[in-house]
Amino acid sequence: MPIPLTDLTFDNTFVRELPGDPQTDTGRRQVRGACYSPVQPTPVAAPRLVACSREVLELLDLAPDSCALPLFTDVFSGNRLLPGMQPFAMCYGGHQFGNWAGQLGDGRAINLGEVLNSQGQRLLLQLKGAGPTPYSRSADGLAVLRSSIREFLCSEAMYHLGVPTSRALSIISSGELVERDMFYDGHPKDEPGAVVCRVAPSFLRFGNYEILTARGETALLKTLVDYTIRTDFPHLGEPSPPVYLEWFREVCRRTATMIVHWMRVGFVHGVMNTDNMSILGLTIDYGPYGWLEGYDPDWTPNTTDSQGHRYCFGNQPHIGQWNLLQLANAIYPLIGDSKSFEEALALYNDVFLSGWNQMMAEKLGLSRFVAGSDEPLLNEMLDLLQLVETDMTIFFRQLAQLPATASHLERELTANPDQTLRPFAEAWYQPQSVTPEYRLRVSKWLTAYLHRRLQDKLPDNERIARMNRVNPKYVLRNYLAQLAIDRAENGDFSMVQEILDLLRRPYDEQPEREQFFSKRPEWARNRPGCSMLSCSS
Ligand code: AMP
Numbered sequence: 001m002p003i004p005l006t007d008l009t010f011d012n013t014f015v016r017e018l019p020g021d022p023q024t025d026t027g028r029r030q031v032r033g034a035c036y037s038p039v040q041p042t043p044v045a046a047p048r049l050v051a052c053s054r055e056v057l058e059l060l061d062l063a064p065d066s067c068a069l070p071l072f073t074d075v076f077s078g079n080r081l082l083p084g085m086q087p088f089a090m091c092y093g094g095h096q097f098g099n100w101a102g103q104l105g106d107g108r109a110i111n112l113g114e115v116l117n118s119q120g121q122r123l124l125l126q127l128k129g130a131g132p133t134p135y136s137r138s139a140d141g142l143a144v145l146r147s148s149i150r151e152f153l154c155s156e157a158m159y160h161l162g163v164p165t166s167r168a169l170s171i172i173s174s175g176e177l178v179e180r181d182m183f184y185d186g187h188p189k190d191e192p193g194a195v196v197c198r199v200a201p202s203f204l205r206f207g208n209y210e211i212l213t214a215r216g217e218t219a220l221l222k223t224l225v226d227y228t229i230r231t232d233f234p235h236l237g238e239p240s241p242p243v244y245l246e247w248f249r250e251v252c253r254r255t256a257t258m259i260v261h262w263m264r265v266g267f268v269h270g271v272m273n274t275d276n277m278s279i280l281g282l283t284i285d286y287g288p289y290g291w292l293e294g295y296d297p298d299w300t301p302n303t304t305d306s307q308g309h310r311y312c313f314g315n316q317p318h319i320g321q322w323n324l325l326q327l328a329n330a331i332y333p334l335i336g337d338s339k340s341f342e343e344a345l346a347l348y349n350d351v352f353l354s355g356w357n358q359m360m361a362e363k364l365g366l367s368r369f370v371a372g373s374d375e376p377l378l379n380e381m382l383d384l385l386q387l388v389e390t391d392m393t394i395f396f397r398q399l400a401q402l403p404a405t406a407s408h409l410e411r412e413l414t415a416n417p418d419q420t421l422r423p424f425a426e427a428w429y430q431p432q433s434v435t436p437e438y439r440l441r442v443s444k445w446l447t448a449y450l451h452r453r454l455q456d457k458l459p460d461n462e463r464i465a466r467m468n469r470v471n472p473k474y475v476l477r478n479y480l481a482q483l484a485i486d487r488a489e490n491g492d493f494s495m496v497q498e499i500l501d502l503l504r505r506p507y508d509e510q511p512e513r514e515q516f517f518s519k520r521p522e523w524a525r526n527r528p529g530c531s532m533l534s535c536s537s
C-alpha cells in the first residue's frame with residue numbers, strides 16, 4: 001500500500017553511529033575527526049517539478065501521484081524538511097586524474113535521511129545542487145538544469161538496462177540562475193538551476209576511507225569500515241581483520257561486475273576519480289559521461305580528459321583496478337597484509353576477464369565463451385568495429401537478425417553482398433568510405449561467426465530472445481539527452497518524460513519510437529553537450 005510522503009520512516013544510521021563535525025555552518029573548512037557535517041539545504045525561489053521516476057516513488061512506497069503535491073516539490077528542492085530528516089554532507093577525499101587531491105567531500109550534495117521501505121531496504125535520499133556545504137571549496141553548491149537532466153535520465157536508463165547504479169527520484173528546477181563557464185574558457189553564462197534527488201542504499205565512496213588514512217585517523221577508519229560492513233555488508237559477519245579482507249574482495253568483485261556492464265552497453269563514465277567510486281559497486285556521480293556511438297575504445301566525452309584519455313571507454317577496466325589499489329592502500333592499516341591485497345586485486349582481473357568473455361559471448365548469441373578458439377573471432381570483430389566508424393548499439397542489435405545458417409549466408413553473400421553485410425552496413429557512419437577489402441574482411445568474419453553460432457544448436461527464436469536481452473535497442477544517446485535539454489531550457493519538459501519512457505524498456509521493440517533507433521545525426525558529431533562535455537555542471 002502506498003503511503004503519504006509524511007509517513008516515510010527514517011532510520012539515520014550514518015549520523016547516529018559515526019562522529020560528526022561539531023560546527024554546523026557552511027564556512028569552508030578542513031573537517032577532521034568526523035565523517036560528516038550537519039548542514040541545511042538552501043531554499044530556492046520558485047521550485048517546479050521537471051520530471052519524476054515512478055519506479056523510484058514505488059521503491060519508496062509512495063503513490064504515483066505524490067510527486068504532483070506542492071509538498072513533494074518543496075521537500076525535494078530543499079525548501080522544507082520532513083519529520084525525521086537529519087541533513088548532512090559527507091567528508092571524503094579522492095584521487096583525481098591520478099593525483100591525491102586531499103579533502104573533497106559533498107560540495108553540492110546534501111543527504112536528507114535514510115528511508116526504510118516496506119521491503120526492509122535502506123535508501124538514502126540525497127539532494128544534488130541544494131546549496132553550499134563546508135566542502136564546497138570555491139564553488140557554489142548548485143547544479144544547472146542541463147547536468148541535472150543528464151544525471152536523472154542516465155541513472156534511470158542504467159537501472160532499466162540492468163547496470164548497478166544509484167537512482168534518481170526527481171528533478172526540480174529552482175527558478176534561479178546559476179553562472180557556469182561550460183568549457184572553462186572565459187565565457188560564463190547564466191543557466192537555469194535545478195536540484196536532483198538521488199537515491200541509493202549508501203553513497204560511500206573509496207574516498208571516504210582514503211581521507212581518514214591520509215590524515216592518520218586510523219581509529220576513525222576502523223569505525224567507518226565497521227559501520228560499512230555492519231550496515232551494507234551484514235552477510236560478511238561481524239567485522240574483524242579476515243572480514244575486512246573479505247569485504248575488500250567483495251568490493252573488487254562488485255566493481256569488476258559493474259564495469260563489465262558498462263562495457264556491454266557502451267557507457268563511458270568520464271570521471272572515474274576515486275571520489276566517484278561507490279563502495280557498493282554502483283555507478284554514481286553522472287557528470288561528463290557519454291555513450292559510445294561509433295565503437296572506439298579510445299573515446300572519452302570529457303574535454304577535461306582530452307589530453308590523457310585516462311578515462312576513455314577502453315581504459316575503464318584498468319582504472320577500476322587502479323582505484324581499488326588506492327582503496328587497498330587506504331584500508332591497509334586495518335589488515336597489514338599486502339599479499340592478501342595483491343591476491344584480491346588479481347581476483348578483480350579474473351572476475352573482470354571472465355565477466356567480459358561471458359558478456360561478449362552473450363552479445364554474440366553464443367551459449368558460452370570457448371577460451372582459445374573464440375578469442376580470435378572476438379578480436380577480429382573488435383578490430384573491424386574500430387577500423388570503420390560503426391555504431392555499437394545498432395551493430396549488436398542487428399546481429400541477432402542474421403540468416404540462421406552459414407550456407408544460407410554464403411549464398412546470400414554471393415547473390416546480394418550489400419544486403420548481407422547489414423549488421424555492419426546499417427551501423428556505418430560513412431558507408432561511402434568503406435573499401436572493397438574491408439567489405440571482404442567483414443564477410444569473412446560473418447561467415448566464421450555463423451559457423452561458430454551454429455555449433456551451439458540453439459533454436460533461432462531462443463537465440464534471438466537471448467541476444468535481445470543483452471543488446472539494448474535504445475540507449476541514452478548523447479544527442480538525445482541534449483535535445484531534451486534544449487527543449488527543457490525553453491520551458492518544455494515533455495521530451496525528458498518521453499526519453500524516460502523510451503528508456504524504461506530498452507530491450508523491447510518499440511515500433512512507435514523507431515526514430516530513436518538511429519545513428520547520431522551529423523549535426524551532433526561535434527556539438528557541445530553531444531560529444532564534448534566538461535566537469536562544469
Ligand atoms: P565531481 O568530479 O563532479 O564528482 O566533483 C568533485 C568535487 O567537487 C566533489 O567534492 C564535489 O562535491 C565538488 N563540486 C563539484 N561541483 C561543485 C559545485 N558546483 N559546488 C560545490 N562543490 C562542487
Ligand code: MG
Pocket residue numbers: 275276285
Ligand atoms: Mg563526484
